[in-house]
Amino acid sequence: MVRLPLTPAEVERGRRLGALLRRARGERSMVETALDARISPETLRKIESGRVATPAFPTIAAIADVLGLSLDAVWAEIAPPGRRTERGRSGRDAGEPLAS
Numbered sequence: 001m002v003r004l005p006l007t008p009a010e011v012e013r014g015r016r017l018g019a020l021l022r023r024a025r026g027e028r029s030m031v032e033t034a035l036d037a038r039i040s041p042e043t044l045r046k047i048e049s050g051r052v053a054t055p056a057f058p059t060i061a062a063i064a065d066v067l068g069l070s071l072d073a074v075w076a077e078i079a080p081p082g083r084r085t086e087r088g089r090s091g092r093d094a095g096e097p098l099a100s
Contacts, residue, residue, distance in 0.1 A: 009080060012052025016078045017060070022048050026065040037062040045080050 006014075021044075023034050034044040039059055046052040047063070062067050 011053050013080070014047075015050040017053075017055075017074070018048040018050045020069075020074065020077045021063060021067065024069055026064070033063070033066055037066045039063070078086050 001059065025048075030044055030048070031041045034041040037044070037059075039062060043052070043056065044063065045056050047059070061071060062073055066087075
């Protein structure tokens with residue numbers, strides 16, 4: 001399988017994601033956070049540094065859960081400005097919470 005190079009927008013989104021996770025982690029250790037999210041500390045380090053700009057959704061969901069971040073908050077922080085309120089296929093706004 002050939003992996004296409006990341007676009008500049010994807011690289012920038014990865015940097016914003018990494019910065020958000022570092023801020024949310026605060027003084028908590030990277031190792032503790034990673035292990036609580038059931039990922040390797042190396043994976044978390046790569047995401048936080050922007051080296052993995054497009055991590056798998058379950059990975060981000062697990063980290064966000066451990067850090068007490070909602071996925072809506074993550075999206076609001078990392079989405080390009082024009083897409084933060086764009087309607088998705090579900091017909092809801094991207095910033096709108098899912099119905100319970």
